[in-house]
Amino acid sequence: MPLEMREICEKCETPLGHEAQACICSYECTFCVPCTVDMNNICPNCGGELLARPKRKPQTANV
Numbered sequence: 001m002p003l004e005m006r007e008i009c010e011k012c013e014t015p016l017g018h019e020a021q022a023c024i025c026s027y028e029c030t031f032c033v034p035c036t037v038d039m040n041n042i043c044p045n046c047g048g049e050l051l052a053r054p055k056r057k058p059q060t061a062n063v
Contacts, residue, residue: 005053006030011039023050 007016009032016022016032023036025048031039041050 004028009035011035011044019055022053024053025050 005018006028008014008030009016009022010029011031012035014032014035016030021033022030023033023041024030025043025046027043027046027048029043029045029048029050030053031043031050036050039050042048043050
């Protein structure tokens with residue numbers, strides 16, 4: 001099952017588009033990098049470590 005790539009920071013509501021750097025925990029809570037730094041890389045929801053979110057691969061049309 002692929003990660004749910006949320007497109008907004010759960011703390012400050014900054015938009016996090018496909019190419020934006022963001023961090024997630026194991027429960028897929030998503031935060032922008034400045035909020036992650038402010039929270040010392042710890043998710044306030046579950047207490048898990050926040051790590052860099054993988055980048056999405058660009059979608060290609062199947063022709």
